[in-house]
Amino acid sequence: MRISLAQPNISIARLYLIILLLLFTSAILIDKGDDVLWINGHHSPWLDLFFRTITNLGDGAIFVPIIILALFIRFRYAIIGLIASIAHGLIVSLFKHVFFPGMERPKNFLHNDLLYFVPGVEVHGTNSFPSGHTATAFCAALFLAFITRNKVIGTFTLLLAFLVGYSRIYLAQHFLVDVAAGAIIGCFTTYIVWQIMELSNTPTWMNRRLTISRLKVQRVRFKV
Numbered sequence: 362m363r364i365s366l367a368q369p370n371i372s373i374a375r376l377y378l379i380i381l382l383l384l385f386t387s388a389i390l391i392d393k394g395d396d397v398l399w400i401n402g403h404h405s406p407w408l409d410l411f412f413r414t415i416t417n418l419g420d421g422a423i424f425v426p427i428i429i430l431a432l433f434i435r436f437r438y439a440i441i442g443l444i445a446s447i448a449h450g451l452i453v454s455l456f457k458h459v460f461f462p463g464m465e466r467p468k469n470f471l472h473n474d475l476l477y478f479v480p481g482v483e484v485h486g487t488n489s490f491p492s493g494h495t496a497t498a499f500c501a502a503l504f505l506a507f508i509t510r511n512k513v514i515g516t517f518t519l520l521l522a523f524l525v526g527y528s529r530i531y532l533a534q535h536f537l538v539d540v541a542a543g544a545i546i547g548c549f550t551t552y553i554v555w556q557i558m559e560l561s562n563t564p565t566w567m568n569r570r571l572t573i574s575r576l577k578v579q580r581v582r583f584k585v
Contacts, residue, residue: 373506373515377499377548380519384526384541396537397467400530401477409479412528419494419525421450423501431508437567438508441558449500449550450493453543457488464489467533476533484533491542492535498525499547507555522547 387396417423424446431438457464466489467476478484502522506515526540535543 373512374503374552376512376516377503377506377519380523381541381545381548384537384544388536388538388541391537393536393538394467394471397471397530397533398475400527401467401533404477404479404531408531412524412531413479413482415521415524416494416528416532418501418521419492419496419498419529421446421497423497427501427505432571434508435568435570437558437563440567441554442504442508444558445500445504445551445554446497448554449496449547452546452550453491453493453496456491456542456546457493461490463487467536470536479532482532489535490539491546492526492529492539493543494529495522495526495535495540495543496547496550498522499544500551501547503548503551504555507551 424442428439428442428446431442464487466484466486468484469486470489499522502515502518505518509515522544526544529535529540529543530537
């Protein structure tokens with residue numbers, strides 16, 4: 362049995378597409394550097410703490426609990442999450458180190474006297490394009506939106522992903538164009554992997570899910 366992409370998921374995908382278009386358009390219209398100076402310039406102690414914390418949602422390790430969660434919904438979803446997490450990371454690395462190697466970040470692009478550096482945050486100087494944290498955040502956000510098939514959750518994860526992207530500019534790690542590219546890569550990867558898996562003939566076991574009772578049985582067998 363194969364479950365096709367449900368209508369709520371299409372609705373969520375459209376919402377994400379609107380945000381991606383807004384980010385892309387803004388990145389084109391706003392001069393590089395002005396975005397960082399404005400966002401980074403509006404800082405405060407509580408914003409420092411907030412964005413220094415929320416930016417961690419863009420770490421690749423965030424996929425570990427997400428994939429574990431997916432196992433309790435469908436094994437196929439866990440596989441999609443694993444493939445998407447690996448694929449978007451490879452794409453980001455390809456852009457950073459092959460297509461746009463050594464591209465300057467705000468620290469090297471702008472005069473440091475114009476920037477505010479959040480205490481306790483290591484600010485990098487190169488490999489700016491695209492933002493890996495933003496790519497991971499949007500990849501994970503759209504994936505969660507798809508597997509839960511809930512518009513409220515999808516909107517909430519989109520908000521978190523957006524805040525991760527914003528944090529990268531606030532922390533003077535990236536420009537808006539880096540964030541927009543990262544968001545596009547993250548969403549594009551999740552959507553393509555999802556569609557490929559949905560259209561392919563998958564084994565029956567992929568539509569099963571992990572249950573607590575099954576875990577208990579395996580635990581008893583292990584003890585025996």
